[in-house]
Amino acid sequence: MRPCTIRPVADHPYFFTWGAQKDARPISLVGGEGAHFELATGERWLDLGSLIYQANLGHGNRRVIDAVKAQADRLCLAIPAADYPEKRELAERLLAKAPDGFDRVFFTLGGSDANENAIKIARMATGKFKLLARYRSYHGATMGAVSLTGDARRMAVEPGLPGVVHVSDFDCGACPGGVRAPDCAHAPLTHIPATLSREGDGVAAVFVESIVGANGVLIPPPGYMAEVRDACDRHGALLVMDEVLVGFGRTGRFFALDHEGIVPDLITCGKAITGGYGTLGAVLVHERVSAHFDDRALVTGLTHYAHPLGVAAALETLRVIDDEGLVDRAAALEGTLRAGLERIVQAAGTWGGQTRCRGLLGGVELDLGAGRYEALKSALVARCVHAHLPLQRNILVIAPPLVIGEEELRDGLGTVADAVQEAFGVRP
Numbered sequence: 063m064r065p066c067t068i069r070p071v072a073d074h075p076y077f078f079t080w081g082a083q084k085d086a087r088p089i090s091l092v093g094g095e096g097a098h099f100e101l102a103t104g105e106r107w108l109d110l111g112s113l114i115y116q117a118n119l120g121h122g123n124r125r126v127i128d129a130v131k132a133q134a135d136r137l138c139l140a141i142p143a144a145d146y147p148e149k150r151e152l153a154e155r156l157l158a159k160a161p162d163g164f165d166r167v168f169f170t171l172g173g174s175d176a177n178e179n180a181i182k183i184a185r186m187a188t189g190k191f192k193l194l195a196r197y198r199s200y201h202g203a204t205m206g207a208v209s210l211t212g213d214a215r216r217m218a219v220e221p222g223l224p225g226v227v228h229v230s231d232f233d234c235g236a237c238p239g240g241v242r243a244p245d246c247a248h249a250p251l252t253h254i255p256a257t258l259s260r261e262g263d264g265v266a267a268v269f270v271e272s273i274v275g276a277n278g279v280l281i282p283p284p285g286y287m288a289e290v291r292d293a294c295d296r297h298g299a300l301l302v303m304d305e306v307l308v309g310f311g312r313t314g315r316f317f318a319l320d321h322e323g324i325v326p327d328l329i330t331c332g333k334a335i336t337g338g339y340g341t342l343g344a345v346l347v348h349e350r351v352s353a354h355f356d357d358r359a360l361v362t363g364l365t366h367y368a369h370p371l372g373v374a375a376a377l378e379t380l381r382v383i384d385d386e387g388l389v390d391r392a393a394a395l396e397g398t399l400r401a402g403l404e405r406i407v408q409a410a411g412t413w414g415g416q417t418r419c420r421g422l423l424g425g426v427e428l429d430l431g432a433g434r435y436e437a438l439k440s441a442l443v444a445r446c447v448h449a450h451l452p453l454q455r456n457i458l459v460i461a462p463p464l465v466i467g468e469e470e471l472r473d474g475l476g477t478v479a480d481a482v483q484e485a486f487g488v489r490p
């Protein structure tokens with residue numbers, strides 16, 4: 063087996079994120095093609111994580127790269143008030159993908175500040191300040207977004223934004239009675255409505271990931287989102303659906319909220335909106351909210367609002383998604399992913415748990431305690447396979463580029479199963 067080429071380096075002139083610098087593991091990324099990326103060492107890695115869930119179009123997409131280059135030649139500098147054709151077309155295309163009634167886009171630089179600005183828009187539009195979000199959630203790293211975040215990442219900077227109330231989710235896997243949706247039609251559905259009524263109609267917005275991503279691929283039980291929508295209406299709160307990780311075809315529908323048949327008030331976007339080829343995010347706004355700002359000030363903005371290079375990357379990404387039928391492709395490959403997840407869970411033996419899957423977003427519960435996390439990480443590195451292994455959640459998340467070949471996916475999942483078998487067979 064090849065030695066691991068990812069080594070700790072503490073001596074860099076820039077910060078690595080989310081950890082102590084001495085533990086950082088720089089990766090010498092130099093490029094890639096399709097579902098593979100390449101390192102300076104010559105290694106070719108199979109990307110079963112779409113980097114950090116943004117590379118939905120895979121690596122080395124010529125169309126998007128050329129579109130960004132052409133945009134740089136055409137118009138590279140802009141200001142928020144600049145009206146140029148690509149910005150208009152992108153906004154129109156995004157709104158066309160949203161449910162009926164969405165009529166305005168607020169552009170941001172990424173997913174965190176999409177949620178940040180959704181908070182501001184919701185507070186201004188409702189005149190209220192409280193915000194509800196769930197414990198099993200991640201909404202971003204900026205101060206407002208991390209305050210909404212329910213997982214442990216918020217704790218390093220608490221106290222967070224005043225007015226954020228966290229609420230339990232539908233973590234059926236953790237139900238003390240062992241009852242799972244659809245058999246259980248009660249407890250998980252009541253948390254948000256009950257909390258909304260206890261907060262005395264003071265809630266500006268409820269933030270939910272349409273499908274919880276990094277915190278465990280949690281697919282809402284039937285009726286859950288509809289009940290959340292009704293409760294928001296009853297209590298005058300806006301419903302914000304965070305599509306940063308699950309949007310843009312990932313789950314076999316353009317937005318993951320399309321599985322639910324409900325209409326939120328705001329939709330936040332980031333990551334794969336540009337396929338990772340540019341820096342952009344967006345808040346899509348329903349007309350019942352945008353109308354508020356027709357004659358009242360929208361008191362928010364960003365210097366790089368709708369930066370032409372990000373806009374060009376996003377516009378071409380949307381065209382590629384449509385032209386190549388990538389949303390249908392994600393739906394069609396769900397069966398292959400599901401079968402691969404089952405193989406992985408079998409390889410884990412008694413340390414395996416539930417598998418969950420929608421489109422090309424899949425999760426396997428694994429007991430990663432007692433050294434199994436490190437063993438599995440090393441086994442994946444040794445096989446040059448990238449997947450997501452968030453330790454705090456005992457979950458392996460698989461989210462390959464939507465362009466991955468069926469055989470490539472099947473073989474890759476087999477390799478992951480082998481890695482699990484090897485890692486869990488070796489007791490620490």
Ligand SMILES: Cc1ncc(COP(=O)(O)O)c(C=O)c1O
Pocket residue numbers: 172173174175177200201202203271275276304305306307332333
């Ligand atoms: C659901 C969700 N929302 C928001 C964000 C923040 O996006 P970004 O890191 O691009 O700012 C993330 C990032 O992982 C996410 O998964």
